[in-house]
Amino acid sequence: DGGITQSPKYLFRKEGQNVTLSCEQNLNHDAMYWYRQDPGQGLRLIYYSQIVNDFQKGDIAEGYSVSREKKESFPLTVTSAQKNPTAFYLCASSPGQPVTEAFFGQGTRLTVV
Amino acid sequence: KQEVTQIPAALSVPEGENLVLNCSFTDSAIYNLQWFRQDPGKGLTSLLLIQSSQREQTSGRLNASLDKSSGRSTLYIAASQPGDSATYLCAVEGPNAGKSTFGDGTTLTVKP
Numbered sequence: 001d002g003g004i005t006q007s008p009k010y011l012f013r014k015e016g017q018n019v020t021l022s023c024e025q026n027l028n029h030d031a032m033y034w035y036r037q038d039p040g041q042g043l044r045l046i047y048y049s050q051i052v053n054d055f056q057k058g059d060i061a062e063g064y065s066v067s068r069e070k071k072e073s074f075p076l077t078v079t080s081a082q083k084n085p086t087a088f089y090l091c092a093s094s095p096g097q098p099v100t101e102a103f104f105g106q107g108t109r110l111t112v113v
Numbered sequence: 114k115q116e117v118t119q120i121p122a123a124l125s126v127p128e129g130e131n132l133v134l135n136c137s138f139t140d141s142a143i144y145n146l147q148w149f150r151q152d153p154g155k156g157l158t159s160l161l162l163i164q165s166s167q168r169e170q171t172s173g174r175l176n177a178s179l180d181k182s183s184g185r186s187t188l189y190i191a192a193s194q195p196g197d198s199a200t201y202l203c204a205v206e207g208p209n210a211g212k213s214t215f216g217d218g219t220t221l222t223v224k225p
Contacts, residue, residue, distance in 0.1 A: 006156075031211055033213075035215075040217065041217050041218075042117070042119075042202055042215035042216050042217040042218055043157075043202070043204075043215040044215075045212060045213070045214075048211060048212065050211050058212070088154075090156055090157065092157075096211070100145075100162075101147065101159050101162045102147065102159065102204075102213065103159065104149075104156040104157040104158070104159075105156050106155055106156040107154070107155065107156050109154070
């Protein structure tokens with residue numbers, strides 16, 4: 001089945017730790033995205049990548065880092081510099097041109113303990 | 114900076130009613146507008162995508178319209194069912210290609 005897989009579903013982080021969220025897609029999409037969702041709010045764009053080995057900051061990139069070494073993979077690292085990382089993180093992909101549909105993974109819920 | 118607003122934030126209706134969800138955006142230079150459904154604790158499911166050159170799209174009981182000049186879109190749900198209960202989000206791509214801005218969503222409850 002084609003789709004986007006995020007792992008893990010739940011993740012707990014201690015203060016001061018870096019954690020990496022996984023996002024893999026087998027849709028052969030060029031573009032991939034990371035969003036953060038806080039309770040009762042919409043999605044805010046963290047980073048996006050329109051092609052392998054290239055990515056751009058979104059609206060709330062501070063405290064996060066990404067890589068795009070393979071077309072199918074776009075991992076997100078939440079660093080210790082992110083002061084309020086507890087949130088629901090969503091990964092998406094699209095064929096990469098404007099006027100195309102975005103497809104989402106099932107999300108990772110990150111909690112700082 | 115593109116801003117997207119969805120009204121109302123929450124809506125409760127009895128089963129069988131027709132309803133309209135609203136989405137407005139501040140910058141009309143968009144590539145497309147997409148409506149999504151989100152169930153609690155889950156990812157987003159795409160419902161309808163309207164290209165900037167289109168006026169509306171339909172899928173089953175759902176109809177979405179787009180008026181770019183006024184910066185508005187509506188999602189019409191006919192004959193609502195309890196299974197329609199979810200949060201509905203609209204997202205606008207543009208003016209920067211590849212960058213979408215989301216509204217905060219409308220949480221719909223359909224009572225049996």
